[in-house]
Amino acid sequence: MSSETPFKIAVPDEDIVVLKQKLNLTRFPDELQDAGRDYGAPLSDIQRLVAYWKDGYDWRKREAELNAELPQFTRDIEVEGFGSLNVHYIHKKSSVSTAIPLLFVHGWPGSFLEVRKILPLLVQESPEHPSFHVVAIGLPGFGFSEAPKKRGFAIAQYAEVSHRLMLALGYNEYATQGGDWGAVITRRIAANYGQKHNKAWHSNMPLAMPPHPWNSPMLYLRHLITSLTPAEKAGLERTQWIQNEGQGYFIEQSTQPQTLGYSLADSPAGLLGWIYEKLVNWTDEYPWTDDEVLTWVSIYWFSRSGPAASVRIYYEFMKSDRAPLPIKIPTGYSYFPNDIMVIPRFWLRAPNVVFESQHESGGHFAAYECPAALVGDLRKMFGKSGPAFGVVSSHEGFKL
Numbered sequence: 001m002s003s004e005t006p007f008k009i010a011v012p013d014e015d016i017v018v019l020k021q022k023l024n025l026t027r028f029p030d031e032l033q034d035a036g037r038d039y040g041a042p043l044s045d046i047q048r049l050v051a052y053w054k055d056g057y058d059w060r061k062r063e064a065e066l067n068a069e070l071p072q073f074t075r076d077i078e079v080e081g082f083g084s085l086n087v088h089y090i091h092k093k094s095s096v097s098t099a100i101p102l103l104f105v106h107g108w109p110g111s112f113l114e115v116r117k118i119l120p121l122l123v124q125e126s127p128e129h130p131s132f133h134v135v136a137i138g139l140p141g142f143g144f145s146e147a148p149k150k151r152g153f154a155i156a157q158y159a160e161v162s163h164r165l166m167l168a169l170g171y172n173e174y175a176t177q178g179g180d181w182g183a184v185i186t187r188r189i190a191a192n193y194g195q196k197h198n199k200a201w202h203s204n205m206p207l208a209m210p211p212h213p214w215n216s217p218m219l220y221l222r223h224l225i226t227s228l229t230p231a232e233k234a235g236l237e238r239t240q241w242i243q244n245e246g247q248g249y250f251i252e253q254s255t256q257p258q259t260l261g262y263s264l265a266d267s268p269a270g271l272l273g274w275i276y277e278k279l280v281n282w283t284d285e286y287p288w289t290d291d292e293v294l295t296w297v298s299i300y301w302f303s304r305s306g307p308a309a310s311v312r313i314y315y316e317f318m319k320s321d322r323a324p325l326p327i328k329i330p331t332g333y334s335y336f337p338n339d340i341m342v343i344p345r346f347w348l349r350a351p352n353v354v355f356e357s358q359h360e361s362g363g364h365f366a367a368y369e370c371p372a373a374l375v376g377d378l379r380k381m382f383g384k385s386g387p388a389f390g391v392v393s394s395h396e397g398f399k400l
Contacts, residue, residue, distance in 0.1 A: 002076035002168070007088060008067045009144065011302045016059060019268055019301060023054040026269040041277040049276065050269050052290050059302075062295045069116060074144075077164050079157050081150075087165060088144035088304075090115055090136040094123040099131040100382055100397040101171035103189075105139070105162060107180020108310055109275045110365060111299050112138045117371035122378070129379035130389075130397025135169060137162050139181070141312065147305035154320035158313070159188035163197065173197060173392045177378065179205040179339075179366055181313060191325035199391040202332040202355070202381060204366040204374060205339055208347040228344055231358065235335075235342030242340045246281055249274070253314035261308025264300075271307055272297050282364035284338035330354045330388045332381040334374060336362035354387035355380070 031043040071092050076084045090112055093099070102122065106114045115136035122132040139158055141147035148157070162185060166174050176198055178186040183205040190201040228236070252260050263270040275297050279288060300307040332355030333348060345356060357377045362370040381388045382397055390396050 002084075004073045004075050004091075004169075007072040007074045007144070009063050009072070011059065011063065015302060020054050022266075022268050023050055026050050026267075028269070037280070041273045041280075045276065046269060046273050049272055049290055049293060053268070053272070053294050053298075057291065057294045057298075059298055062291070062298070066113070066116075066295075070112070070119070075165065075168060077161050077168065079148075079153075079161050079164075082148050082153060082157060085140050085148065085161060086146040087140065087161060088112065088138040089165060090119070090134070090138075091169065092119055092123055093133045094125060094131040096125050096131040096397070096399050098395050098398065098400060099123070099133045100392050100395050101166065101169075101174035102132040102134050102378075103162060103166055103171075103174055103176045103186070104134060104136040104367070105176065105178035105182035105185050106136070106142070107178070107182045108142075108313065109278055109296075109300070110180060110182075110368075111143045111296075112136050113143075113296060113299055114365060114367045116368070118367045118375050121371060121375040125399060127398065130382045130384075131399075132175075132378070132382075132397065133171070135166060135171070135174075137165055139185075139310075139313075141305055141309035142303065143299055144304045147309035152316060152320075153312075154316040155184055155188050155313075156192070156320070158185045159192055162186075163189055163193045167197070173199050173395070175200045175202070175382065175388070175392060177202045177204075179203060180364065183207060184317070187327065188325070190327045190329050190331070194327065194329040198329060200330040200332070200382070200388040201327070202334070202378060204334045204336060205341065205364070206333040206335065206343065206345075206348050207341065208343055210343075210347070226344075226346065231335075231337065232344040235337060235344070238338065239341050239343065246340070249278070250314060253311040254318040255315065257308070257311045257315045260311060261306075264307040264311070268297075268301055271301060275300065279365075282338070282340055283369055284336070284361050284363040286363065286365075286369045327352055330391055332356070332377065332388065334366065334377045335359060336364075336366050336370070336373075338363035339366075340364050 070090050074086050074088050077087050078084050104115050122134050125131050138145040176186040183203040189198050331353050334357045336359050366374045380386050
């Protein structure tokens with residue numbers, strides 16, 4: 001098994017020069033009067049961000065901050081049928097030797113950056129709540145992880161590389177947490193490696209299809225006779241809005257990702273507009289600063305394989321077997337009202353669902369938007385009075 005190599009982000013000077021040159025040559029589209037956000041990212045926002053990215057934003061400062069805050073490493077991981085991939089990840093241990101090993105998996109358009117705010121909270125030592133050893137994988141094709149070279153690298157492979165990373169780090173038993181693709185990938189980890197290795201799973205993006213009379217007749221009947229709460233009604237309205245007004249990206253990325261990739265790889269303004277729209281629309285009025293947005297997008301621009309590699313996960317997902325697999329390990333869900341899919345809680349009821357938490361605010365990027373709320377849920381789920389306490393043998397999360 002390959003060894004761990006310490007990693008520091010060090011973007012070459014020439015890459016920063018090229019970025020500024022491209023930004024200087026940006027050709028902006030026109031915009032209709034009073035367009036607002038109805039047609040997409042507003043022209044004034046993108047013009048402001050491009051100008052700041054070119055002349056004011058200090059990548060070296062942000063790079064140094066990330067290197068100081070996040071213990072980063074790379075390691076070669078073998079994936080069946082795809083050879084070895086060099087994977088970038090964050091790994092921070094708690095001072096509590098019996099802390100719970102926790103794998104955090106990001107999604108798109110996120111990255112390892114999403115663990116930044118929850119990391120110091122998760123590793124905290126306290127007699128009042130559990131502590132965690134945290135691993136945040138940079139998914140292959142994202143950030144500074146190597147991208148697969150062959151087609152067919154789908155959810156099962158993302159789950160495999162994540163699982164094998166945990167084993168390589170010595171975590172034979174562990175828990176998982178994820179939203180967006182992280183929710184889909186950690187669900188597959190639970191299905192493929194649950195019980196023996198993956199002992200519990202938590203997601204901030206609960207996913208389920210509407211009850212169907214053939215597949216779930218009892219649940220379908222309950223769906224017909226159950227009065228939805230105001231929060232559940234609002235959640236379905238939110239979900240419908242996203243499907244009607246914000247699904248174009250999914251269709252393009254899941255059908256013709258290479259075509260889109262030329263724009264993402266060549267135009268920093270195009271990449272910025274593509275991601276910025278989601279950062280704003282998918283959050284719950286989170287007060288993004290220009291520096292936050294540009295750090296988020298710069299990780300894509302400076303990524304190891306380029307931003308086009310990250311969108312292929314959509315294509316591979318849609319071309320793969322998507323039949324749901326049974327989950328038998330303890331599962332926890334956190335519901336945030338401004339996520340991109342917010343469904344009634346009873347759609348997900350199952351014997352293995354041991355923890356649920358409904359929040360009054362928050363959106364898709366919960367770890368970044370409301371880190372204290374997400375960490376609080378994990379502490380409750382795995383705490384001494386929680387339903388998943390002690391699921392990882394000899395790693396209960398508390399100092400002996």
